[in-house]
Amino acid sequence: MATRARATTLLLAAILFTAAAAAVASREDRRGETSLGRCMQRCEEDRPSYERARCLQQCKEQQRQQQQEEERRREHGRHDDDRSSSRDRRGEGSSEEEDERREQGTSGRRPYVFGRRSFRQVVRSEQGSVELLLPFNQASSLLRGIKNYRVAVLEANPRSFVVPSHIDAHCICYVAQGVGVVATIENGEKRSYTIRQGDVFVAPAGTITYLANTDGRRKLIVTKILHTVSVPGQIQFFFGAGGRNPESFLSSFSKRVQRAAFKARISEERLEKLLGRQDKGVIIRASEEQVSELRRQASEGGHGPHWPLPPFGESSRGPFNILEQRPRFANRHGRLYEADARSFHDLAEHDIRVSLVNISAGSMNAPFFNTRSVKVAYVLDGEGEAEIVCPHMSRGEGGEREGRRREQGKGRWHEEEEEEEEEQQVGKGYETIRARLSRGTVFVVPSGHPVVASASRDATLQIVCFDVHAENNERMYLAGTNSVLKKLDPQAKELAFASSAREVDEMLNAQQEEAFLAGPEQQSGRRGEEEEDEGRRRRHRGRGDEAVETLLRMAVGAA
Structure with missing residues (x-):
């Protein structure tokens, strides 16, 4: 009887577990459908007609990736349940996975913090990558005031070259590591200059830009904030050359337009290769001779220091090294x-x-x-x-x-949001x-x-x-x-x-x-030293007082 009762209990537990898992999966599916619907609605409302098909396809791809991520997360959670339970029973506190999630800002209670996993690689090759942080307003409604801004990081290997490109966003860049050369084409004029750690430079939206890491040992790392000018918070990269992934926009025109535009009398195969159908990507290896020539052109066309008030009201675009300036504090x-x-x-x-x-x-x-x-x-x-x-x-x-x-x-969302803000105002x-x-x-x-x-x-x-x-x-x-x-x-x-x-x-x-x-630890250590010094001073004062009293007694006795 006892064996049959245990078997019945295990069977009921399995049924309940299966039902709970199905309910969670159903909720996840509904959430995914809602997210897909919002994404498709944004495509219809915000994108021009010629971009809607591509936007809808991106929405579906994002949903598929999210579903795969949820599946991996659930599978990972099932494997860690026993381990987490045993850790909690031992009284060791939260798991390393939970600490990592908190550190990366994935908790809803930390809308202002983003870990490295919040970045997505939008460009990757053997010679480097470009990572883009998710849109701020998608992370939290509290950040909708900067929904037009994105953060990006470029890493280029030693002696690599980033092919000419432009984006639909203003780009303010800081060179975090390394040295290199940057060239921009703006207002029909090409400018080329060297960059190094501490440099700040600006590439306005639509400016054709290319750069090279001229160092033979260290990576070139550039951090950027991008101010979008087309669709708020959405960045589009346009590469003038590259492989099939990502593809050159020049090769996307029809063949007859390509031949007419460039008056090409060469074969279609040759034209296709010249317009970017190579497989190296957009960050590629450069030879020592090519790097030296790019460096030479930058030194010949370099710019002098920036003055607070540029002459004739015009600014010669180029880098500004903040590490060479006097610190504010x-x-x-x-x-x-x-x-x-x-x-x-x-x-x-x-x-x-x-x-x-x-x-x-x-x-x-x-x-x-x-x-x-x-x-x-x-x-x-x-x-x-x-x-x-x-x-x-x-x-x-x-x-x-x-x-x-x-x-x-x-x-309804906006209505409740306003009510909450009013509640916060009363303290x-x-x-x-x-x-x-x-x-x-x-x-x-x-x-x-x-x-x-x-x-x-x-x-x-x-x-x-x-x-x-x-x-x-x-x-x-x-x-x-x-x-x-x-x-x-x-x-x-x-x-x-x-x-x-x-x-x-x-x-x-x-x-x-x-x-x-x-910092707090320095303050506490210093406070302990001060208290110890004060104790020593008090002890010294005590011995001194005793000596004075002895001298006074001797003087009185002598009198």
């Missing part, structure tokens, strides 16, 4: 370098400021917020942590609720979004949101920041010698902090550094 805890419209005229048209932040090991930046700009930060090197104070996400709420609102239809508290930082992490800080980044004890943390909407923006520090809180009237300090103005000033004046400070 610098002390033993860190350095801040900047390029803005005043120092680099090419940025004036794009309302973007580029900055490089070097935070020394164990140090941090002073808490601050931007009055107008949205900071898009990319970690170049090192490890650390960031904290962003957000009023949009009250404690106990997550991305699941936002996801449910998205499913309810466009009008439901703040959510501190904490993120681990490592190479390749992207984090976004909306305007008005206080932020702190700190470096680990082992290495300097290096971050390149693109501040969108930089015009008339002001960085408001909340701690340090330049803290804006020091500007408060004494009465305002007493009322705001519920303490005397003297106590508030003691707190604000205790920190003698500016912009970059000792």
